[in-house]
Amino acid sequence: MSAELSITPQAELWARYSTGLYRNEELGFSLDLSRVRMSPSEQSAIAEMFPMAFSAMAQLEAGSIANKDEGRMVGHYWLRAPQLAPTPELEADILQAIFDVKAFCQAVHEGEIRGSGGKFTNVLLIGIGGSALGPQFIATALASSQDKLHMSFFDNTDPDGIDLVLSSLASRLATTLVVVVSKSGGTPETRNGMLEAQAAFQSAGIPFAPQAVAITQAGSKLDQTAQSEGWLKTFPMWDWVGGRTSVMSTVGLVPAALQGLDIDGLLEGAGQMDSLTRVPQVKENPAALLAMAWYHCGQGRGSKDMVLLPYKDRLALFSKYLQQLVMESLGKELDRKGQKVNQGIAVYGNKGSTDQHAYVQQLRDGLNNFFATFIEVLKDRHGDSIEVDAGVTSGDYLYGFYAGTRKALYESGRDSITITVNEVNAHSVGALIALYERAVGLYAELVNINAYHQPGVEAGKKAAAQILALQSQAVEVVVRNKASLTADEVAKLANASDVESIYGILRHLAANPSRGIVRHPGKTPAEDRFGKL
Numbered sequence: 001m002s003a004e005l006s007i008t009p010q011a012e013l014w015a016r017y018s019t020g021l022y023r024n025e026e027l028g029f030s031l032d033l034s035r036v037r038m039s040p041s042e043q044s045a046i047a048e049m050f051p052m053a054f055s056a057m058a059q060l061e062a063g064s065i066a067n068k069d070e071g072r073m074v075g076h077y078w079l080r081a082p083q084l085a086p087t088p089e090l091e092a093d094i095l096q097a098i099f100d101v102k103a104f105c106q107a108v109h110e111g112e113i114r115g116s117g118g119k120f121t122n123v124l125l126i127g128i129g130g131s132a133l134g135p136q137f138i139a140t141a142l143a144s145s146q147d148k149l150h151m152s153f154f155d156n157t158d159p160d161g162i163d164l165v166l167s168s169l170a171s172r173l174a175t176t177l178v179v180v181v182s183k184s185g186g187t188p189e190t191r192n193g194m195l196e197a198q199a200a201f202q203s204a205g206i207p208f209a210p211q212a213v214a215i216t217q218a219g220s221k222l223d224q225t226a227q228s229e230g231w232l233k234t235f236p237m238w239d240w241v242g243g244r245t246s247v248m249s250t251v252g253l254v255p256a257a258l259q260g261l262d263i264d265g266l267l268e269g270a271g272q273m274d275s276l277t278r279v280p281q282v283k284e285n286p287a288a289l290l291a292m293a294w295y296h297c298g299q300g301r302g303s304k305d306m307v308l309l310p311y312k313d314r315l316a317l318f319s320k321y322l323q324q325l326v327m328e329s330l331g332k333e334l335d336r337k338g339q340k341v342n343q344g345i346a347v348y349g350n351k352g353s354t355d356q357h358a359y360v361q362q363l364r365d366g367l368n369n370f371f372a373t374f375i376e377v378l379k380d381r382h383g384d385s386i387e388v389d390a391g392v393t394s395g396d397y398l399y400g401f402y403a404g405t406r407k408a409l410y411e412s413g414r415d416s417i418t419i420t421v422n423e424v425n426a427h428s429v430g431a432l433i434a435l436y437e438r439a440v441g442l443y444a445e446l447v448n449i450n451a452y453h454q455p456g457v458e459a460g461k462k463a464a465a466q467i468l469a470l471q472s473q474a475v476e477v478v479v480r481n482k483a484s485l486t487a488d489e490v491a492k493l494a495n496a497s498d499v500e501s502i503y504g505i506l507r508h509l510a511a512n513p514s515r516g517i518v519r520h521p522g523k524t525p526a527e528d529r530f531g532k533l
């Protein structure tokens with residue numbers, strides 16, 4: 001057999017890897033698509049769609065109304081390149097906000113701004129979705145023993161979860177700075193968290209307002225509350241920054257700076273990646289390469305899930321962060337022509353090698369309905385490692401498990417992407433965030449959807465409001481009646497048809513004695529009776 005036909009798979013893969021690897025030495029970043037089975041003709045076919053995507057992205061950065069459904073610009077790239085903002089006023093606003101964040105946090109760190117108990121020791125951030133996920137991801141990814149303030153989060157309206165955080169803050173409330181984050185200023189979960197925090201401060205006899213910061217749009221309900229109650233500080237959010245792309249705005253910069261993290265590094269890393277992903281050639285643009293691989297793997301319909309496997313504990317929250325960034329951006333019913341497409345890419349993952357002892361079994365041998373994205377971090381740790389075997393460290397094992405899993409998946413016909421960074425630091429975290437923000441934006445152009453609105457979440461919010469309205473009707477009926485009633489009887493007396501919702505509401509209330517409702521179990525839910533406690 002002639003030499004050129006005797007290429008072994010390893011030699012062929014090595015050739016594919018080394019010729020196709022996208023690398024940027026300055027950022028210490030590389031992107032490997034060699035384990036995505038995509039022929040040159042398939043790549044060319046997808047690449048033909050990119051000039052339109054690059055042009056749309058350029059218009060977006062120039063200030064077009066890229067979010068047509070909400071009539072808004074999409075300006076998260078300007079947060080790390082203010083000079084790109086479409087007006088001098090916006091540029092000035094961005095620069096002023098960064099200046100104010102630094103000045104405020106310096107005053108907190110130096111004790112010029114203090115709590116009733118002295119210098120601040122803790123931050124309690126209250127937010128949800130993009131108003132919490134970005135701050136949580138960065139706080140975890142960049143945490144160190146040098147942190148200036150300890151970070152805690154309310155990111156849900158779960159009383160038990162709130163109690164758990166409050167108990168960890170117990171003796172330190174007097175030196176805890178509360179940062180309430182809500183772009184709309186009206187998200188119920190965040191409002192509830194704020195009220196719970198205020199109640200905790202009140203029962204501890206600590207004034208809340210002097211230790212409270214709001215990050216929200218001017219004029220929002222939260223802004224009005226902060227102004228009327230005389231909170232310590234407010235920072236602006238702008239309508240041209242979406243919640244899931246807000247981490248480089250005050251939403252992420254305030255908590256990161258309070259923690260003592262390098263916010264300039266975050267912004268610089270993101271800005272450097274933005275420059276790379278602005279290049280209008282697919283092969284020279286890491287975000288375009290990523291979007292092309294997503295499109296190929298899922299045939300432009302998200303038919304395969306994106307499994308995130310960072311082999312670094314610090315990056316464990318990245319998959320949760322990307323779930324919102326990717327799925328709230330791409331998970332849409334209609335495309336921009338109004339056609340029903342039910343688009344999206346499902347995202348899940350945690351970290352390697354941990355996940356090899358959880359679901360990698362199915363990835364290797366089960367349903368081939370995914371593509372993996374490995375994130376390899378070259379630097380093992382600060383300082384030296386012990387040897388766990390002769391000449392082998394735990395970091396060698398982590399590398400071996402990554403490389404082995406990548407090989408095992410490829411050999412069983414599963415595609416994977418590998419992103420490699422030298423180490424996890426503010427620059428590389430900023431760059432990773434920016435990479436995915438751009439890849440989502442470019443991919444959305446390929447499938448012609450608006451990546452910047454979220455109509456689907458409004459449905460859930462409206463339904464929740466209906467349930468709460470039903471609750472007050474049901475309670476009023478139960479309290480008014482001496483005899484206990486079945487859910488069906490309550491529904492009839494409340495002129496409500498949704499018996500099951502009434503049952504669920506009353507069963508939940510009865511499980512929490514302080515609510516004054518008791519459940520007398522019958523043989524079936526229909527026979528359960530509810531009365532006053």
Ligand SMILES: O=P(O)(O)OC[C@H]1O[C@](O)(CO)[C@@H](O)[C@@H]1O
Nearest residue numbers: 129130131182183184187243457
């Ligand atoms: O910052 P807000 O307005 O409280 O919204 C929180 C989150 O809720 C959503 O609006 C809907 O999930 C997200 O887009 C956003 O990040």
